[in-house]
Amino acid sequence: MKPTKSPVPSAAAASALLLLLLAFPGAEAHNxxxxxxxxxxxxxxxxxxxxxxxxxxxxxxxxxxxxxxxxxxxxxxxxxxxxxxxxxxxxxxxxxxxxxxxxxxxxxxxxxxxxxxxxxxxxxxxxxxxxxxxxxxxxxxxxxxxxxxxxxxxxxxxxxxxxxxxxxxxxxSQVLTSPEAEAPTGAPSDLNLTEILTKQGCKAFSDLITSSGAAATYQENVDSGLTVFCPPDSVVNGFMPKYKNLTKAQKTSLILYHGVPIFMSLQGLKSSNGLMNTLATNGASKYDFTVQNDGDDVTLKTKVVTAKVTGTVVERDPLIVFKVDKFLQPKELFKATEAAPAPKAGKSKNSNDDSDDDDGADSPDGEPLEDTADDSGFAAELVAGGRLVAGSLLLSLFLPVAML
CATH class of the missing domain: 2.30.180.10 (FAS1 domain)
Structure with a gap:
């Protein structure tokens, strides 16, 4: 007598179903x-x-x-x-x-x-x-x-x-408005960012905010929510040789790169792993970085450096300032200098997945870029790649079940 098939789904089938739900969410992130x-x-x-x-x-x-x-x-x-x-x-x-x-x-x-x-x-x-x-x-x-x-x-x-x-x-065709929408809003707060930074051990970075022309943008964002990542004076002083090689516009973008136009507490950072826009983000010039956490440690990862959040300088809603152990360097201004991960066995040297990480790996440390490449398709490629892996896993899990 032939054995009857159990109507109860196997563990492999259940796992495959879970992967399917994770790999194809009902709503995609948008920007x-x-x-x-x-x-x-x-x-x-x-x-x-x-x-x-x-x-x-x-x-x-x-x-x-x-x-x-x-x-x-x-x-x-x-x-x-x-x-x-x-x-x-x-x-x-x-x-x-x-x-x-x-x-x-x-x-x-x-x-x-x-x-x-x-x-x-x-x-x-x-x-x-x-x-x-x-x-x-x-x-x-x-x-x-x-x-x-x-x-x-x-x-x-x-x-x-x-x-x-x-x-x-x-x-x-036209702007929608009303007397209620155009009513005067409350007066701005008395929070002075550069003054606060100067008093809290971030004087060198505060001076760069002023000299780069980024102060107005920072101050405009204080009242509606602002998170600042401040490298301490010793880090700023060590970074100055690279900073001086930048143009005026690049200096402004670099300093704005250290601000996020939203109030993010430390707990909020820990629960917000992923890409984060900055004050420098503008259309194709993404100027974003990736927030990651490992336990109590929070890191900010660009294609150039990985900085660690070492403490909170001031937290006065709607403003919060964190100290970081490195000057944040965006890929729009600097070539990648951190060592690329070793290629996996069996993977082609010219694999598309590694092309972005290998770009500029052998270039001089911290050398400013002459031209900025448009990598707006990177996020889409990353999502597509994730779905390809998930699809392979689904196939490998469902195949044995189907053959039963």
């Missing part, structure tokens, strides 16, 4: 800065999403719709000379906390709907002033307004990116 960087006509809107820290909020959310406007429309908004806090409230009206793709816009059940925005979610909008009304107009047009149902202030122009039901970026 609004990089999405908009491909569209020069939206550059001003993109810049102010970063400056107001709305970009990081958009990137953290799993389901979001961004209503982008072109440079001409942004110029009309900027001509009002609003504070950065007020501009943030206005642009918050352009971030819907729901997914609206082109198909959904033209299939509204009641021809009109009202949806919440980040302005409403922030708590800064009085009553329901943070809602946007969407109306399916005649002739295939779609209107957007923030005051009354079917009041049209802007119309749909085109779709930029749609990833159902993760992120949708749509271009509209």
């Amino acid at each position: 609004i800065t990089r999405i908009l960087a491909k569209h020069p006509e939206l550059a001003t809107f993109n810049h102010y999403l970063t400056l107001t820290h709305l970009a990081s909020e958009i990137n953290r959310r799993l389901t979001i719709t961004v209503l982008a406007v072109d440079n001409a429309a942004m110029s009309e908004l900027l001509a009002k000379h609003l504070s950065i806090g007020t501009i943030k409230n206005v642009l918050s009206l352009h971030v819907l906390v729901d997914y609206f793709g082109t198909k959904k816009l033209h299939q509204l059940s009641q021809r009109s709907t009202s949806t919440s925005t980040l302005f409403q979610a922030s708590g800064a909008a009085p009553g329901t002033a943070g809602f946007v009304n969407i109306t399916d107009l005649k002739g295939g047009k779609v209107g957007f307004g923030v005051t009354e149902v079917e009041n049209v202030e802007a119309t749909f122009i085109k779709s930029i990116v749609e990833r159902p039901y993760n992120i949708s970026v749509l271009q509209i």
